[in-house]
Structure formats: structure tokens, C-alpha cells
Amino acid sequence: MRKIFAALLCAGILLLPGCTAPASDPSAPAAADWCGLTYEYSLPLTHADQFTVSYYKNGYARIDIADGSRYLVVPAGQDVPDGLDNGTVILQQPLDRIYLVATSAMDLFRAVGGLDSIRLSGTDADGWYIPEARQAMERGDILYAGKYSAPDYERIYAEQCDLAVESTMIYHTPEVKEQLERLGVPVLVERSSYESDPLGRMEWVKLYGVLLGCETQAEAVYQAELDRLSAIADQPDTGKTVAFFHINTNGSVTVRKSGDYVAKMIDMAGGDYVFSELSAQEDNALSTTNLQMEAFYAGAKDADCLIYNSTIGGELHTMEELLAKSPLLADCKAVREGSVWCTGQNLFQSSMGLGGMILDIHTVLTDPAPDPAALTYLHRLT
Template sequence: MSKSQRKLFSVMTILLSLLLLAGCATAQKVAETGAVRLEYAKGFKIENVAGGCQEVTDGEGRTLLLVPRGQQAPSAYKNLPTIYTPVKRVVAVSTTEAAFLRPLGELGSIIGVTVDKKHWYINPVKEGMASGKIQMVGGGAGMGPLAYGKIVALKPDLVFMSTGTSGDVQTLKKLEELKIPVAVDNSWLESDPLGRLEWIKFIAAFYGKGQQADQFFAQAVQKVSAIKEKVAGDKDKPKVLWGMIYQGKAYVPGGDSYAAKMIALAGGDYLFKNLKGTGSVPITLEEYYAKGKEANVYISDTMPDYGVTSIADISKQSPVLAGFPTLRQGKVWCYQPWYFQSLDKTAEVIGDLAEIFHPHLFPGRQLKEFMKLPQS
């Protein structure tokens, strides 16, 4: 190659590099704007907008603008409620938010809760309450109203709450009237277990930790996929009854519920899979018995904290249960006390179910979110 050719080649190489860099910059710019991709969740939206800000639609359809601290809200969005991120002081009305904050490393931001210290199983929260760093702001064992005066005095950057009753909606309105920033986490409404877990992206947005949430969620999806693939090879699917009896009625998850989908992912055959509904559905005791007597596995929708510590306790709920083979054979499981503080451990929950349904596929694995009940 001649000297002139080498020079021309060098110039072309530099130009090509500049073009590639420009392309990367353009691609990065495109990635920084537009909707954040959600795979399973349907109850919220996140849109990346100008200046590194985000437009978030919460579980009540309210639109919030998240602005990095030290920046001004873009003029086109100034009419939206603004929350400066990362938030540093939050009130978590539900235990769900604490479960999401655990893998994000942000439990230290919690300054207010509504669950008594004795009912917490997330140690940093329990320790924070013991030291006084975290205050009770209403609720408690009686699930009473929020103590609005306490919340105002704490001056939180944000209150996380869920809505499901008319009382919750009134609470939301009251917080808005008091000019307290609030975001509605309605992950509980999702009918897919991974849809519920994907709400970690919603929580993470208020901390500027979207990338960390994406990575955590992707890893959880991989774990669940691996479990699903492992149990798929076992053609022996146990028939599963999941439910409880309360005040003379039986309640089971609907066939489109997150619980029914977890059973399927873990390789079980849910006996009420054809029952319409995404939540807990009331049925007659006769219907419960007719299906329940076919079960190989019984998942009792209860936990020790609510007085169920043995199969004998379940038998007391109704005489009809005494006829279930699962009770006689000791094939009954219930939730661990911390089950409802483990939404971030959805993959672990599904792994437990897979172990219960197919123990020979998971030798040596110990249950973490469920417990097998003794006879008495």
C-alpha cells in the first residue's frame, strides 16, 4: 500500500469511527426517551421524557412527573404533580413496598409504616422501628386509618399506598389535600405472578434505579423459566387444591388468578382452573368438597399467625374437610408467616411449589415460603 493510500485509509477509518459513535449516540438518545418496556404488568406505565425525567402513571391512573434532584421540570410538564428523585424519606403503607425495596437496597428510606413491629419479618424494618427511625403512622392490628398528623410531621418525600376499597380512595384524596406526595402501588391487582413482581420497576423509578430493577426482574424471570422447564418433563402432575374456609364459606383462587398461574408454572394441575375470576372466589362447601377430595396436594390459604398451626386446626374449620385424603395423608401446606412480605421472592415461591409438587426433582431443597403442617 502506497503512502497516499495509507493516508486515505486512515482518514476513512477515522470517518467510519465517528459515524459509528454518532450512531451509538443516536441510539442512546432514542433509548433515553419513550416508554419503558413492561413484559407482564398492566397496571402502571413509565415514559422517559426530556431532561432525564420520567412520566409515571400509577395504579389509580394518576400521572406523576419524576424529576432528578437539582433539575427543573420541563415546561411542557409543569402542570403535573412533581416528585424529585431519588426519594429519601418514604412511608410504606403496605408491606409490599418494603419487599420491593429490599433487593433495591433502599429499605433505609422507610420512615413510616402501618404494620406493628411484631408482625414484620424484614429485619431492617423491624430494627428501624425498634430504634425509632421508623414510626407507626396508623393501621396496626386493627388496620385503622392513617395518622395524617404524624405523616405531615415526618415530611416524607413520598407515600406509597394501594387502593382497593372506598376507604383507600378517601385516604388517597386526603393525602392529596394535605399536599403529601403519594404514589399508588396496585401490584396486588395483577393476575400474573410475574406481573406482580414487575411492579418493582414502578417502585425503582422513584429511586432512579430502573436499571437495577430491570436486572433483578430479568434474573427472576430466568429462574421461573428454569423451574417451568424442569417440571415440564414430569408427566405426573398432582391435582392441587388451594383455598380456605371462612365463616361457613369456601374461598378459592379464580382460574385466571396469579395463584392458579403459579400452580401451573410449578407443574401442578389446579382443580379449580376452569373457575372464572382473577381473585378469591367464594364457592359452596359442597363444591369445595366435590373437587377437594380429588386433590393430591392441599395448599391451605392460611398461616400460623392466624391460628393455623396443624392439620387438626384446618379440620376444625368444617366437618367436610375430614373426608379429604390430603388431610389424612398429611399432604397439607400453608404459608410461612412472612409469605406476604416476600413479593420480591416470587421465583422462590414458585420454586417451593415445584418442590411440593415434584419432590423427586428437587432433592435436598428446603421450603422457604411454605411450610408443611403436622397432624396436630
């Protein structure tokens, strides 16, 4: 896996910002004219497999997403071509009054300097761990327009929203999507969470670069992350084992399956995920599974490093807090040796921070006493 990772990084480094060569990936869109538009090239993608982009003459771009949805980005000043079927959603640039509901997308907009294009948010100011997003809401540059299941349609209509970026949670309330479309607001469902490769999740920054017309900047941002990771890509495995987990209120433990992106981040960092035998085919297609505490202890008791996931229940800061959830963990090797870490709650809104998380994991696996200031998304339990 690490050899493949290193090779893919090298392939990504060869892609220069603004490159217009056709993608060699066989899953990329066919090089063909479409609906009177003259095909030019496809957006090169190195890790993402949940979307593709085809470019046509005069700046048109067709986006195909793995759920079957299709979008045509029409440049400012250009007409919508004739003959499009009803399944193609038109996105007329400039897209500068966006209703952003998918929290994972905010950091991608931030990375390309696109917060000015977001007018409405599905998360209120105090729910953002991205400082720039919170500050924009406090200034009134971005307004709260209700969560995904209960949007403020009146505000959305009054603000002349030109695109709603939703998470897949919108599929639980299809009537909301239908109502937005009736108001003339096109809906794009964000699927970066379906990327099993963490680098693929970050590569969605290129899709938002297409929407905002800043592809070169998006490519540069993505390439910078690959460059950062190249420093550890060819290093040998550390030989250290890692468990990544969360303890639920009922005492069970949620862990990631082997195909999940977190398990792959651990591998890229030079670690060995202790629950690698849990495949995505077991029980269901979910990327996580719940274990009874005794089963988790059996798998994690000899792990060199424990990483607690703070996403749901909040951050832990002390061993006492961890052992209050399960005294059984006191006998774990990592607890005895003081190698227990917790993610910051900012991690899972920081879509462009996954590279930084890989580097953090590598640091705690290779440095027994890392400087806390050198870590971005992990802190040690004391």
C-alpha cells in the same frame, strides 16, 4: 400456559440490566416528546401491565398507571417543566422520606436496598413479617405514622414526607388522600395486586427502582428471579392436581378463580388447579369466590395436594387443626396421603418471594419427602 411461561422467561433473560432499548410492547407509551421534554426510550416490561414508564432527556421519567394516574419523576437539580396539566403529580427526587402504607411494596423497596428511603410506615413493627422492616422500626429508622384510614398527619408533616405509597384501600377513605395532598404530600396508589401474572407483580420492583433512581439494580433483582425460575420453565407438567384454599369462620371455603395469580403460580409450578372452571367472569370480577364446604369437598377430594392459605386466620401446623375446621376433609386423598401444606404468613408481604413460592410448589409436587429446609414459604401439616 407452561410453554408461554417458558417463552416469556427467555424473553426476559435477554433484557440486560441498564438496557435502554425502546419497549416493543404495543401497550407501552408512545415514543413522543411531551410538555417540552425530549423522549428517549420506554422502560422494558415483560410481564407487568399495570404501569408504564417513559424516559426523557436529562433524566425525567413519566409513570403512567392503569388507573389513569400519571406521575413525573423530576431528577434532583432539575426544574419542573412548564405546561403540565393538573393531573400530573410531581415527584421531586431524592425521594427519601416516604410514608409507606402499601405492605406489598415494602419487600420491593428492600430488594433494591431502598429501606433508607422509607421514613414512615402504615404498619407497626409487630405487623411486619419482613425482618429488615421490623428491625428498622425497632431501631427508630422507620416510624409508625398510622394506618391508611387514620394517618398521623402531624407526624407526616413534621417529618417532611415527600411521598405516600398507598394501597387501593385508600379509595375507601378518599378524604385521607385529599388531606395528604393538601399537606403537600403526593400520593401514589400501588396496584401490583391487580397484576394477574405473578411475574408481573414482582416486576413492580422496576417502578420503585425508577422512584429511587436505581433502575439497574431493580432490573438485576428481577432478572435474578427469572433466572431461578428458568430451571423449571421447560419441565413437563407433573400431572398433580392442587387445591389452594382458606376455611372461613362460618365454615365456607374461599378459593381462587382460574385467572388469579395463585392459580397461575400453580400452573407455572407444573400443577393443575382443581378449580380451573371458576372464571373471573362468574358472579363478579373478584379473584376469589366462596364455596360451601360440600362443594369444595366435591372439587378437592381427589386432589393430589392441598395448600392452606394462612393469610387471614393464621398458620396451621397439624392435621388435627385442619380437621377441627372441617372433619369432612379427612376423606380427601391429600389428607389420607399426607400431602397437605400451609403457607407461611410471611408470603403475602414477600412480593419478591412469588418466584420462591412457585419453586416450593414445584418441589412438593415432585418430591414426596422434601427437606423442610429446602422450602421457604410452605410447611407440611403433621
